[in-house]
Amino acid sequence: MYTPDRFSRNIFKELKEKKVWDLAKNIHLKYRRMWAGPDINVYIFPSAGGGLFSRHPGKSGVSFANMLFLFLPFEIEEAELEALFVHEYHHVCRINSQKKKLEEFTLLDSIILEGLAEHSVEIHCGKKFRGSWCTRYSKEEIKKFWHKFIKPNLKLKKNDSLHQKILYGERPYPLLLGYAAGYEVVKEFKEIKSFSTKISFIAPSEYFVDQTLYKLDSHSL
Structure with missing residues (x-):
């Protein structure tokens, strides 16, 4: 390290x-x-x-x-x-x-984890301190990437190499894909429904997706 x-x-x-x-x-x-x-x-x-x-x-x-x-x-x-x-x-x-071991986190868990953390930065420190991935792609691009690259792989566990490639955006995937998608999903959720810091810790990952345009289905999970 x-x-x-x-x-x-x-x-x-x-x-x-x-x-x-x-x-x-x-x-x-x-x-x-x-x-x-x-x-x-x-x-x-x-x-x-x-x-x-x-x-x-x-x-x-x-x-x-x-x-x-x-x-x-x-x-x-x-x-x-x-x-x-x-x-x-x-x-x-x-x-x-979340009461689950880190190695049990799925790609969905990891994406929402990153999105919630960066929104916390935005709340407590201001937009100027957000990561570059928050504005790297447009909403339209994220939606396209979500359906093409992310949604079919949401069940991948953290120890799967493809999980890491999608999350970090290693070739051939768009750079910082999982981070950017996580920020956009949580952003869209916040536009629909407010939530407390406590909820950002305890709510399951699905909670932040199911009321957005990134809504899951039985084939995703």
Whole structure:
């Protein structure tokens, strides 16, 4: 996952001087209280370059039920750090609330997981801090991709390579396909029905799809 080098050690020193660990601790406490979320371990590592899912060059994260990892560049600002943390910690809260192991998540689960997390960023941090995938494709393009690539594969489990290819948008699929689709599905749902943060954690993935134009049928699940 991570290999240190001289460049990353220099970033580490700069992050330490900016007291990024203290900032992250305060942000963690803020959302743990606000969301009644789990007290997890948060690990911060220097990031040496741009990542596929970065909102800004070099910033990314990975989440699990009991921990999350943040990979940060030295120029990270507090607002950017908060946006990244909100996305990843929303994952943690939803993963724990769904009462299913992460490896049991289907493609539908993963897509909705990403969509809900990014809408949480939009709510708490503002639209300017959304990921690039939120505006990469038009609504019409997403609908076409959904029926062509996603809907026939919604039952794929997380350990299936095709699940990952569609979610991340690896060739021949459109870049960041699952992330973009998740954001659009949740966006459409919000236009129809409001929901609380608690619902975004506990409601099953199907709840956010069945009242939209992406509605499932017996052949999908």
